[in-house]
Amino acid sequence: MATMHPAPIAYFEGNYVPVEQAKVSVMTHAFNYGTGLFEGIRGYYTKEEDNVLVFRLPEHVDRMMRNAKVLCMDIPEDAAAVENICVELIRKSGFKEGVYVRPIIYKSELSLGPTVKDVASSLCCYVIKLGDYCDITAGLDVAVSSWRRLSDNAIPTRLKSTGSYVNSSLAASEAKMSGFHEAIFLRENGTVAEGSAMNLFMVHQGKLITTPVNADILVGITRNTVLELARDVLHLEVVERDIARTELYVCDELFFSGTGAQVAPVRSVDRRVIGAGKPGPITLQLQELYFNVVQGKVPEYRHWCTKVY
């Protein structure tokens, strides 16, 4: 039941508890070795329906459950149970606003040794309120990072693993400490990968281009959403291919996609102005469509929205 004063609830060790009570030991394997696997899922409040709609919940849970195999993680909850926990947490917390749900499967044993095999895993989950994660109106000033993107063969970028976010944190912090809003990662081979916590799209001569799934990226659900909307609703030509660094400077439009970032226009890269230095027309069209879809206003994509209340 919704309450007047939302109080965040967490799912921890099989129970729903106030978030302050959801605590792990200093000896927890995941805390020591970065062996956690998580998701970030948004719920959007719609005034018209007085409800919260969770965006592409089954797809997020499916990604986490598939990727759990890489880290040899086994938990008692199945995908349907995890989906239910995510929705239940928003409901129990009483939120009627924009929310962000964070399920985490983590190596919960208090054991020593960097191994993933035969180390017990558990599920926990929490929910917070979340508005915009970064500016999505004026356009972001971004820099190509001096930090390289992890190689999928080193710490798999395909996984949203807790340990891999050291890489993202270094790049995002470098960018911010140098006066930029965000970073773009290059791969070890010098081609473009993605942002610190978002995928990257480029518009060049009417085509929408993004880096392929084997380019050391997290295969974003927003990326998939943007590709589908661009192709099927806006009838744009979409291309998944490597992007060279210098293409970033000469393209017509650039934007990030992500659950947090949503559709976030980029107005400059390394102080080179992109296009007219403001969000471009295709970016704005996609952004508007995206917000209509997540708010449940586009009937063809209503199945992407899960009602909380």
Ligand code: PMP
């Ligand atoms: N890349 C990275 C490194 C991320 O952390 C995220 C955020 N989850 C994304 C891309 C975008 O993924 P999604 O659209 O599934 O949120």
